[in-house]
Amino acid sequence: MLKTLLYLFTTMLLIGCKEKLTKVVKYYDNGSIERIYFLDSDSVKQGEVKIYFSNNRIKLKGKYRDGSFSDTIYHYRDEEKNIVEVQNYYFNNGTYLYKDFYINGKLKQEGLSNKNDQRIGLWKNYDKDGNHHFTKEYKIIDGIEYTNQMWITLPTGDTLTEGVSIQYHFDKNKLQLTDSIYAFFQTEDSAFDEEDKEKTTVSVVLPKDYTQANFVPDFSNRAKDPGEKEGIPAIEIQSLKEHPNPMAVLQNPIDTTDYKKTVAFYWKPKRTGKDTIRGYFKEKLTLVDESKPIQLDKDQDSIITSYTKRIYFEFAVEVTKD
Template sequence: MLKKILYLFILIVLIGCKEKLTKVVEYYDNGSIKETYYIDKDSIKHGESIEYFPNGRVGLTTKYTNGKIKDTIFYYRDNNSIRMKEFFLTNDNVYYEDFYPNGSIRQKGIFNNKRQRIGLWKNYDKEGNHHFTKEYKIIDSKVHTNQMWVTLPTGDTLTEGVSIRYHFDKNKLQLTDSIYAFFQTEDSAFNEEDKEKTKVSVVLPKDYTQANFVPDFSNRAKDPDEKDGIPVIEVQSLKENPNPKIVLQKPIDTTDYKKTVAFYWKPKRTGKDTIRGYFKEEFSYYDPNDERNKNMDRIITTLNKKIYFEFPVEVTKD
């Protein structure tokens, strides 16, 4: 009897909820249905919403909860094939996928709440093979392509794009402990001839307890001659700064020392924190054909590529 009463109560509640919603139908000028959705007594959208093409085929489907989309949005082509999907995450970011006309996925990734690409975006060819991946970060409030990896259909990574590999050996530690950090160039920003002359380093805040890089790194110095920006330290490669070779936990080929940076990072306060910095690859050259060099002293031009990183840590007392 108790179960019957409970079922009856749920049924009444559901019927009551449905009775509070009003179906709204909008039409094109040609008389075909343009959109259908439901509203409550306060004219707030709630429940299923469907948009149609003028030819009567479905163009979009989703669901509203109290006037906001909290479900997946499906976008269709006018031949009924799916064109795009968007799923709203709890932090108002959006997980996004779009598709080729043959139905295979073209790309997927995440937009932030300002509709800017963030994190890793994977791209595929029409046959469904993973083609390349781009990492996006918000730098100076703008979308920045931070790294890129190109992949063969076999899964092997090509030496194209610009990327590094790095790791910190732990994300939880005590105040008296330290973190081992390792950075190495995977794919250079420069051509084969020039990259042999590049120098690599990692730039970190000099004292992050006083001034850390902000999430979009807008408080960094934008170029070497700029006096604005927080004080920093620059850790050179193992070729330029050979002492840290002892910190290598795994042997590496000696030819990689010039593109490898390794160091220990020691916390200065307890609690949750973030290590922020950037890996810098720099190339300097003299161009005798530059007009400026004909009537003045030798001018050295410096080019560099920065790859930004951040790593969350949690520091406890001893």
């Protein structure tokens, strides 16, 4: 059990309005210092903090502001050379930039985490020689950390997709109320193997009427699939293969005739101001057990199995009057 010596002595530190801080020292049972930090008059942690291993080597060094970590926090390996293992830079909104390092000092990975320690956005990973190895994109979906896409960087510098990934773009982010946005989506790599991906279908799912209710940032209020009664009603835009005249919605020629993996459409605003287009690209594999006859009776066991991979996106727009 740690021995604690509270209010060992007080010292004056220049923070805020030169408030008097109380230095707190905690000890291991062997008598070595476990940590040193400071409390303000409300017993809230402020200023510098140091934490040690039981062998007196530094374990953590950083700073508190109003009880939370602030600025850069260094976590050290239990090594004589005080090698940094993890470095976090904390922002005022509670998010922080995370970096960890190999024992040789080379950067291993870096990316942004939220205040719940969930990874968000693009995270870059490196090998022990410092070469960029792969990138993962994380989103928070239904409150849970979700791997959205992944790209591997080859020694040549080229990028290889891993798992399902897509390319997509909207042709403008500012428009007038009478204008429309052109959206283009295309699969770069399927989530399924070579044999099964020939049986997949792709589509884009959007709120049915975003002026009434849009998807929230973590999509937790969405209908899990179009047609479901619970959640925000959604519409599903099928691939160009299902379109009667695909050339009518293709704004520019594309380098493939594989309309099966391409979704394109026009999005027309219904109100002025700043807005966000939220939705997801869906790749679905449906398997039918051909050894059994198709069952039309809903009371009988289904012989159809489906697997779905979703890639979530959001795009900020600003709409002005004519």
